[in-house]
Amino acid sequence: MRSFSALLTFSFLLWLASAPLAWGDAAKGAEYFQNPEQGNCQSCHYPDSRRLAGPGLKGVTQRHSEEWLEMFFKDPQKTWKSDHPETLELKERVRKTRVPVTVCRKQNIAAENYQNLMDYLKSLQD
Numbered sequence: 001m002r003s004f005s006a007l008l009t010f011s012f013l014l015w016l017a018s019a020p021l022a023w024g025d026a027a028k029g030a031e032y033f034q035n036p037e038q039g040n041c042q043s044c045h046y047p048d049s050r051r052l053a054g055p056g057l058k059g060v061t062q063r064h065s066e067e068w069l070e071m072f073f074k075d076p077q078k079t080w081k082s083d084h085p086e087t088l089e090l091k092e093r094v095r096k097t098r099v100p101v102t103v104c105r106k107q108n109i110a111a112e113n114y115q116n117l118m119d120y121l122k123s124l125q126d
């Protein structure tokens with residue numbers, strides 16, 4: 001019986017320790033977005049609807065599915081070459097239907113940064 005409750009406590013602690021990875025932290029995502037040493041996304045994107053080198057990212061998680069965003073962040077060039085409807089829509093919107101590569105080249109965002117970044121991007125709405 002004692003070992004069972006020890007196991008229960010251990011499992012609970014393990015669950016607690018893993019929780020922050022599963023739920024992102026938008027403030028950390030904002031830091032990642034802005035920090036030139038990290039994501040450096042702000043060098044090309046405003047968090048509102050103004051255009052910089054890239055589109056303003058306000059409402060981006062409404063324009064795109066999480067599936068597409070994950071694919072794009074993992075491999076922007078491959079996603080750019082695919083005929084996924086969200087890619088075609090983006091190319092039309094930025095008037096680059098004939099441009100073979102995307103300028104947005106951030107790849108392989110580490111898992112913990114990815115969740116935080118997604119939570120931050122979700123917060124960029126009205």
Ligand code: HEC
Nearest residue numbers: 039040041043044053054055060090094101102103104106
């Ligand atoms: C060197 C400039 C540059 C950097 C740095 C950059 N992007 Fe981009 N991004 C672009 C451009 C430009 C596009 C539009 C596609 C194109 O023209 O190639 C784009 C497109 C996107 C899109 C699709 C937007 C839409 O409206 O559909 C998302 C999402 C995005 N970027 C997120 C990010 C994130 C997150 C980072 C940081 C990790 C980042 N970008 C860093 C230039 C950049």
